[in-house]
Amino acid sequence: MVRFANPAQFQRLSDMLLPWFAWATVILVPVGLYYALVNSPADYQQGETVRIMYLHVPAAWMALFTYTMMAVASAVSLIWKHPLADVAARAAAPLGAAFTALALITGMLWGEPMWGTWWVWDARLTSVLILFFLYLGYIALWDAIDNPATASRAAAILALVGFVNVPIIKFSVDWWNTLHQPASVLKMGGPAIHPDMLVPLFLMFALFKCYFVTVLLWRMKAELNRAKIRGLEAAVQAAAERREQAA
Amino acid sequence: MSVFWSVVRRDLEIAWAQGGGAGFTVIFFVITVTLFPFGVGPEPGVLARIAPGILWVAALLASMISLDRLFAADLEDGSFDHLLLLPEPLAVIVAAKCLAHWITTSLPLILVAPLLALMVNLEAEAFPVLILSLLIGTPAVTAIGAVGAALTAGIRRAGTLIALIVLPLAIPILIFGVAAVEAARMALDPAPHLMLLAGTGCFALVLGIAAAGAALKLAME
Numbered sequence: 139m140v141r142f143a144n145p146a147q148f149q150r151l152s153d154m155l156l157p158w159f160a161w162a163t164v165i166l167v168p169v170g171l172y173y174a175l176v177n178s179p180a181d182y183q184q185g186e187t188v189r190i191m192y193l194h195v196p197a198a199w200m201a202l203f204t205y206t207m208m209a210v211a212s213a214v215s216l217i218w219k220h221p222l223a224d225v226a227a228r229a230a231a232p233l234g235a236a237f238t239a240l241a242l243i244t245g246m247l248w249g250e251p252m253w254g255t256w257w258v259w260d261a262r263l264t265s266v267l268i269l270f271f272l273y274l275g276y277i278a279l280w281d282a283i284d285n286p287a288t289a290s291r292a293a294a295i296l297a298l299v300g301f302v303n304v305p306i307i308k309f310s311v312d313w314w315n316t317l318h319q320p321a322s323v324l325k326m327g328g329p330a331i332h333p334d335m336l337v338p339l340f341l342m343f344a345l346f347k348c349y350f351v352t353v354l355l356w357r358m359k360a361e362l363n364r365a366k367i368r369g370l371e372a373a374v375q376a377a378a379e380r381r382e383q384a385a
Numbered sequence: 386m387s388v389f390w391s392v393v394r395r396d397l398e399i400a401w402a403q404g405g406g407a408g409f410t411v412i413f414f415v416i417t418v419t420l421f422p423f424g425v426g427p428e429p430g431v432l433a434r435i436a437p438g439i440l441w442v443a444a445l446l447a448s449m450i451s452l453d454r455l456f457a458a459d460l461e462d463g464s465f466d467h468l469l470l471l472p473e474p475l476a477v478i479v480a481a482k483c484l485a486h487w488i489t490t491s492l493p494l495i496l497v498a499p500l501l502a503l504m505v506n507l508e509a510e511a512f513p514v515l516i517l518s519l520l521i522g523t524p525a526v527t528a529i530g531a532v533g534a535a536l537t538a539g540i541r542r543a544g545t546l547i548a549l550i551v552l553p554l555a556i557p558i559l560i561f562g563v564a565a566v567e568a569a570r571m572a573l574d575p576a577p578h579l580m581l582l583a584g585t586g587c588f589a590l591v592l593g594i595a596a597a598g599a600a601l602k603l604a605m606e
Contacts, residue, residue, distance in 0.1 A: 271553040278549055282540050291603040292536040296550060299532055299596050303554050306585065310557035313581075314564065 145362050148222055152355045159352040166345035173338035190248040192338050196346040198241035201269060204234030204350070208276070209301035212294035222358070224290035227297060228280055229357035233350060235273035242266060261312040268307050272300045286365075388473045389481045396485030399458075410490045411497055414447040418501045429506045436507040437515070437566035441559055443501075444494055444519060448526050449548045451490055455482060455534035456601060457543070469605060475598040479535070483527050483594065491523040507570070514569035518582060522562040525586035528593030529554050535600035557585050 174192035181188035208227045215223035245263065246256045257263065279296055283289035400407065421439045425431055432439075459465040459482075468478050495516060502515055533551040537543035565578035 268553045268556060271549070275546075275550040275553065278546055279536060282537065282543070282546050285539075288539065288604060292600060295532075295596055295600045295603070296536055299592065300554065302592060303557075306557050306588070307553075310560045310581075310585065314560040 145222065149359065149362070152359060156352065156355050159348050159355070162348040163345065163352050166341060166348060170338065170341040170345040173341050178338045179334050184252060187248060187251045188335075190244050191335075192342045194241060194244040194248055195339060196342045197237050197244060198266065199343065200346050200350060201234060201238040201241050201266065204230050204237060205269065205272070205297075205301065205304070208234065208297050212297040212301075215290065216294050216298070224294060225358050225361050226354070227294065228290070229354055229361060231273060231277050231280070233353060233357075235270065235277065237346075237350075238266060238270040238273060242270065261308075261314070265304075265308045265311045268311070269304065272304070276300070388471055389477055392468070392478055392481035393485045393488075396482055397488060400485065400489040407489045407493050410447050410450050411493045413450055414443050414494050415497065415501065417443040417446060418505065421505065433506040433508060433570075436502060436505040437511070437563045437570065439505055440498060440502060440507070440515065441518075441522075441563045441566070444491075444498070444523065445526060445552070445555060445559055447494055448491060448523065448530060449544070449551065451486070452530045452534045452547050452551070453537070453542075453544045455486055455531060456538045457534070460538050460604075465601075465605070469602075475602055476594050479531060479598045479601065480594050483524075483531050483597075486531075487524055487527045491519075491527060495519045495523065507566075510572065511566050511569040514575045514579070515566050518562040518565045518575075518579060521579065521582050521586055522558045525558050525589035525593070526555050528590045528597075529558075530593075531597035532593050532600065535597040535604070538601065538604055558582065558589065561585060 170192075175189055178189070178192075180186050208230050211223040211227040211230070214220045215227065242263075245266075249258070250256050276293055276296055280289050280293050283292060418439055421435070422432060425435065456465065459468065469475070471478070498515060498519055499512055502512060507515065530547070530551050532554075533547040534543075536550065537546050540546065561578050561582035565575040565582060568575040568578055
């Protein structure tokens with residue numbers, strides 16, 4: 139891991155990996171969507187609306203995965219002062235927020251035909267909504283602090299505090315919900331998912347994952363380049379000041 | 386321990402000399418609660434039904450108001466550098482400042498809560514549980530708030546950002562606090578909810594004060 143702390147090493151590695159993930163994403167979009175929307179059976183209970191699952195489930199999964207990744211990166215950044223870790227955490231945050239929003243929106247679109255309502259204050263829905271707020275707070279904190287070094291530390295602490303709190307929020311919301319109304323149990327089309335549905339779901343998982351890695355690497359490279367430009371600008375300015383003093 | 390109490394006394398004296406801070410929190414609390422009868426209608430049954438929620442949400446929002454001054458004032462005038470030089474761990478100072486902040490903002494709020502509970506028609510049996518739940522829950526809210534205040538200590542006008550950071554994390558406290566009062570309203574046993582509230586609260590206190598200390602230390606480096 140220490141080897142990749144060197145930004146130049148990282149640039150080389152990401153340049154090597156990026157084309158593979160980018161092309162995998164490009165190929166998986168039509169393939170995954172074809173399997174999800176056309177080449178999979180409609181559910182015997184839910185009909186065609188079951189196809190929302192192929193977007194909804196990977197999005198929700200990625201929403202949790204991204205936050206976990208951010209928390210791990212934040213811990214690495216705080217403990218080992220790994221310079222790329224907070225670049226990674228910052229780059230991942232808007233992606234995680236977007237996945238969470240996508241999970242919520244597709245969930246609402248799915249809930250309307252299935253449950254007859256766009257939104258219920260069900261434990262699952264509520265805790266994902268809170269996760270969305272945690273992402274927004276994290277992004278807002280990064281943007282509010284001008285000094286990048288201070289901002290990265292503050293954001294890392296917030297990500298860790300949020301990560302410890304996520305299970306607590308989850309459980310409290312679970313208990314809160316059971317006091318007021320029975321949970322709306324979402325049923326899959328049978329005891330286990332049929333392979334015909336598992337294949338498109340797996341393809342969509344792979345698509346989301348490849349998309350995530352591609353955009354994450356892009357954003358990290360952009361952030362590193364931005365830091366490089368900032369450094370160059372500062373050097374140019376310092377040189378100009380020295381010349382002025384000499385003159 | 387003497388450092389702890391002298392920081393508490395100092396903050397209380399400053400709050401007393403400046404005045405206003407605690408007053409604003411209480412006024413905000415009273416006005417927020419007063420808005421609800423206008424919003425949902427003055428029907429006593431309806432108000433009684435949502436009274437625990439109104440009181441707890443209003444108390445939570447009121448606690449956000451003065452959080453941005455928790456550490457900012459000391460950082461600006463440089464007195465925090467002196468506190469840092471003490472041999473005591475930073476968490477002790479954070480805990481002392483939180484206690485002083487709780488006494489000046491949350492305690493007055495708890496004192497006026499029964500009056501407001503009367504106005505929103507909360508059942509008399511639920512009054513002791515309301516007070517108890519606020520007494521157990523608000524220190525935890527202060528501790529979670531301290532994390533937000535410490536993270537945003539160097540930022541101008543950090544109030545909204547603090548609320549965005551702190552409120553999602555305070556939801557468990559709100560849930561258990563309201564559940565306890567709700568149980569008392571229904572003549573059920575509020576003890577399990579109060580215990581959950583106390584457990585979550587202890588966790589928030591420990592984690593919040595430690596995290597706020599770490600955030601301040603990193604901000605000062």
